Amino acid sequence: MKRFWYVILISLSVFGSDSTPSKAARMDxxxxxxxxxxxxxxxxxxxDHIFALHWDGTALWVGTEGGLACLKDGxxxxxxxxxxxxxxxxxxxxxxLDVDPQTRDVWIxxxxxxLARYSAGRFDHWNQFxxxxxxxxxxxxxxxxxxxxxxxxxxxxxxxxxxxxxxxxTERNAPMHxxxxxSIDSADxxxxxxxxxxxxxxxxxxxxxxxAHLDPDGEMELDLxxxxxxxxxxxxxxSYVDQTLWxxxxxxxxxxxxRKWRGYTLLDSGLQSEFIxxxxxxxxxSSYNCTDLGLAVLVDxxxxxxxTYLREESGTANGEQEGFWVAKVFQGNHLLTxxxxxxxxxxxxxxxCEFQGEDLWIGTGHGLARGxxxxxxxxxxxxxxxx
Amino acid sequence: MNRRFSDLFRPALLVFGVLxxxxxxxxxxxxxxSSVKEESYGLTPxxxxxxxxxxxxxxxxxxxxLLYRGHGRTLDxxxxxxxxxxxxxxxxxxxxxxxxxxxxxxxxMVLGQAMLQGAQLAIAEANARGGxxxxxxxxxxxxxxxxGLWGASGNEIIDMVYREKVWAILGSxxxxxxxxxxRVALKCEVPVMNSGDTDPTFVETRIPWVFRCIADDRNMCxxxxxxxxxxxxxxxxxxxxxxxxYGRISIDEFRDASTRLGRPFITELNYPVGAExxxxxxxQICALEPDGVIxxxxxxxxxxxxxxMRAMDLNCWYFGSDRLxxxxxxxxxxxxxxxxxxxxxxxxxNSQHVRFMAFQAAYRKAFNMExxxxxxxxxxxxxxxxxxxxxxxxxxxxxxxxxxxMSTYQGVTGLKEFDHVFSNVSxxxxxxxxxxxxxxxxxxxxxxxxxxx
Numbered sequence: 001m002k003r004f005w006y007v008i009l010i011s012l013s014v015f016g017s018d019s020t021p022s023k024a025a026r027m028d029x030x031x032x033x034x035x036x037x038x039x040x041x042x043x044x045x046x047x048d049h050i051f052a053l054h055w056d057g058t059a060l061w062v063g064t065e066g067g068l069a070c071l072k073d074g075x076x077x078x079x080x081x082x083x084x085x086x087x088x089x090x091x092x093x094x095x096x097l098d099v100d101p102q103t104r105d106v107w108i109x110x111x112x113x114x115l116a117r118y119s120a121g122r123f124d125h126w127n128q129f130x131x132x133x134x135x136x137x138x139x140x141x142x143x144x145x146x147x148x149x150x151x152x153x154x155x156x157x158x159x160x161x162x163x164x165x166x167x168x169x170t171e172r173n174a175p176m177h178x179x180x181x182x183s184i185d186s187a188d189x190x191x192x193x194x195x196x197x198x199x200x201x202x203x204x205x206x207x208x209x210x211x212a213h214l215d216p217d218g219e220m221e222l223d224l225x226x227x228x229x230x231x232x233x234x235x236x237x238x239s240y241v242d243q244t245l246w247x248x249x250x251x252x253x254x255x256x257x258x259r260k261w262r263g264y265t266l267l268d269s270g271l272q273s274e275f276i277x278x279x280x281x282x283x284x285x286s287s288y289n290c291t292d293l294g295l296a297v298l299v300d301x302x303x304x305x306x307x308t309y310l311r312e313e314s315g316t317a318n319g320e321q322e323g324f325w326v327a328k329v330f331q332g333n334h335l336l337t338x339x340x341x342x343x344x345x346x347x348x349x350x351x352x353c354e355f356q357g358e359d360l361w362i363g364t365g366h367g368l369a370r371g372x373x374x375x376x377x378x379x380x381x382x383x384x385x386x387x
Numbered sequence: 388m389n390r391r392f393s394d395l396f397r398p399a400l401l402v403f404g405v406l407x408x409x410x411x412x413x414x415x416x417x418x419x420x421s422s423v424k425e426e427s428y429g430l431t432p433x434x435x436x437x438x439x440x441x442x443x444x445x446x447x448x449x450x451x452x453l454l455y456r457g458h459g460r461t462l463d464x465x466x467x468x469x470x471x472x473x474x475x476x477x478x479x480x481x482x483x484x485x486x487x488x489x490x491x492x493x494x495x496m497v498l499g500q501a502m503l504q505g506a507q508l509a510i511a512e513a514n515a516r517g518g519x520x521x522x523x524x525x526x527x528x529x530x531x532x533x534x535g536l537w538g539a540s541g542n543e544i545i546d547m548v549y550r551e552k553v554w555a556i557l558g559s560x561x562x563x564x565x566x567x568x569x570r571v572a573l574k575c576e577v578p579v580m581n582s583g584d585t586d587p588t589f590v591e592t593r594i595p596w597v598f599r600c601i602a603d604d605r606n607m608c609x610x611x612x613x614x615x616x617x618x619x620x621x622x623x624x625x626x627x628x629x630x631x632x633y634g635r636i637s638i639d640e641f642r643d644a645s646t647r648l649g650r651p652f653i654t655e656l657n658y659p660v661g662a663e664x665x666x667x668x669x670x671q672i673c674a675l676e677p678d679g680v681i682x683x684x685x686x687x688x689x690x691x692x693x694x695x696m697r698a699m700d701l702n703c704w705y706f707g708s709d710r711l712x713x714x715x716x717x718x719x720x721x722x723x724x725x726x727x728x729x730x731x732x733x734x735x736x737n738s739q740h741v742r743f744m745a746f747q748a749a750y751r752k753a754f755n756m757e758x759x760x761x762x763x764x765x766x767x768x769x770x771x772x773x774x775x776x777x778x779x780x781x782x783x784x785x786x787x788x789x790x791x792x793m794s795t796y797q798g799v800t801g802l803k804e805f806d807h808v809f810s811n812v813s814x815x816x817x818x819x820x821x822x823x824x825x826x827x828x829x830x831x832x833x834x835x836x837x838x839x840x
Contacts, residue, residue, distance in 0.1 A: 154538025
């Protein structure tokens with residue numbers, strides 16, 4: 001009889017326990033504490049509303065609501081639309097950027113102005129009336145080999161920079177439940193498009209075939225099971241790194257390693273908001289998520305370790321100063337610690353981010369900032385879990 | 388000894404197995420959120436809850452108010468006197484353009500023109516009252532056609548925001564174009580009021596800049612389903628809908644409701660927009676002996692389907708969307724056709740409310756015609772925008788906040804109640820035609836009707 005109750009007790013202890021590690025364990029992730037801030041009024045930015053960032057290995061390109069800027073060797077350059085410059089920046093609202101690694105041409109997505117290329121000191125311009133660009137409202141672009149893939153509000157256009165040929169993908173020739181492309185990324189001979197209402201579309205550049213990732217429950221108002229697939233079909237960005245897909249939505253984050261999906265929402269993660277404007281994978285186990293309530297960094301997938309940076313609006317609890325951003329360390333959605341930073345951007349509506357080596361750039365609704373990554377290490381402290 | 392151990396071990400193994408299954412079930416569902424359904428999203432009745440009979444969802448969305456957390460509230464407001472006019476954008480299908488779906492003339496021009504007139508009347512009345520905050524700076528409507536081609540609505544929003552500097556926008560009707568417009572508005576940070584798109588998914592995007600003052604197809608479909616299956620006790624409903632986005636998306640909630648009540652469609656066929664001949668589809672439907680047919684499409688095609696149904700002696704109930712409540716539908720049908728026909732409608736067009744009657748009189752005087760649903764809701768939507776601008780001043784984020792704070796609004800189309808995604812969830816009505824005569828009934832009045840199934 002004792003054996004019987006022993007089996008019952010063991011069963012209860014196994015299935016009644018929380019599978020997450022102890023809250024008391026301190027994982028000690030790297031935290032960006034030292035930041036520099038940049039504003040139009042003090043630096044070379046043409047506008048404080050930052051839409052796009054791209055580090056090309058030697059310079060940082062910045063797309064804003066009021067023009068294009070470049071920071072190289074500590075010097076700013078900027079361009080704005082001027083009617084008297086026929087080969088100047090054709091439209092001020094810069095939504096996306098990429099640099100062709102072969103030619104060093106800068107490709108510029110213009111929100112309402114089409115597509116531009118900055119090369120040899122001049123801007124060339126494509127729009128829906130002079131090219132195969134399907135719509136002038138460009139949300140994202142990526143350079144994949146000799147092709148520039150452009151995500152627009154009415155489908156995806158592909159420009160072959162060698163042949164000059166355009167291809168258009170819409171619901172007629174791609175598995176697009178809707179055609180409203182929002183963001184696009186490429187790596188490893190694959191292109192991933194986040195399509196608003198259409199999930200994530202994956203294009204294999206070798207086979208020239210599409211594959212669609214959708215929300216399995218098919219409902220807009222709920223997520224039936226956390227890890228059954230993409231959280232929601234209203235996707236906002238895709239980032240493919242180390243053969244792992246990170247997909248952002250306005251309903252949370254999804255991760256797909258080619259075999260298993262994992263979902264992250266307010267219920268179970270360090271996300272302080274599910275409204276993710278953009279996600280950027282740093283590795284297969286780490287992603288940076290720009291939300292309307294700060295930057296939520298999944299530092300380590302295996303240990304579910306997060307650092308979320310956001311502005312502390314009030315109070316000085318735990319020593320943080322009012323108006324400065326803090327870094328909150330979570331395991332799952334359990335808050336472990338809160339650290340202070342010197343980041344003082346006035347708004348934590350984070351729109352975009354970019355890596356420059358170990359440094360981290362963030363673009364917000366008002367201002368740009370660079371987090372200094374000296375001593376950066378990925379994941380938990382490499383010296384091991386502290387007691 | 389062995390036998391005694393075995394006797395004890397068997398029940399333990401059984402319990403272990405049950406716990407194992409329970410454990411896996413709990414793991415699979417993770418941590419369910421509240422099972423409380425009384426304040427469900429879209430006021431969805433429990434019987435129509437997605438997966439309601441099988442599982443609690445892991446995460447339910449749209450249960451908290453949408454927040455805007457950007458920087459817009461701190462932007463400086465200009466001096467209105469320097470602006471000349473206070474501009475409000477209008478986006479609607481007001482010109483004869485080519486339909487992407489059919490290649491022929493767009494059918495939505497009539498709806499868009501009514502919408503424009505409703506908006507113009509509201510602007511004219513506001514200016515007659517003294518304009519922006521009684522400064523005599525007038526409101527100006529920046530009118531843009533929504534031609535529906537290649538995402539053109541996005542370009543129109545860009546023009547309004549960056550070139551014309553509007554403070555808010557009213558629009559549009561087509562579901563796809565409206566979706567495109569609000570995605571642009573989200574990035575540009577400008578409030579958009581929708582008065583004509585009944586697509587339920589329009590607000591299901593978490594964009595905190597979007598408002599809708601017309602009841603949606605979710606609301607109307609639930610009422611229509613209750614009427615078809617609860618009141619009339621129908622069992623075999625067939626669907627024949629347009630193959631465009633409107634037909635595909637708008638019928639969703641009725642189809643889901645049918646399935647969840649254990650009465651899935653006996654068939655669902657679709658037709659190209661602009662179709663004239665429905666005989667083949669109707670023959671297939673006839674062979675299945677339906678007791679009801681539902682359509683979601685334009686008024687003209689819906690009228691043709693009904694005409695051809697009756698000519699084939701298919702005299703069962705015929706259901707449709709609010710687009711049936713229009714001269715384009717009823718004008719082509721006689722009293723024999725218009726019998727046992729019902730449609731969801733977002734308001735009561737026969738309201739005797741003093742505000743509605745005053746609006747009707749003013750509209751007749753201004754345009755020499757009767758207002759329809761699109762005119763009335765555009766009038767309400769524009770007045771909500773005007774009220775928000777008057778209250779908040781010239782700052783788009785503050786105008787958004789003012790709109791978001793309107794949990795109710797008394798318009799000419801009735802008392803509107805808004806949910807957490809700023810969509811009107813006030814009760815819809817039914818239009819029921821018998822012997823060519825239409826009556827508009829509320830849910831409560833529907834229960835009292837004496838109708839043949």
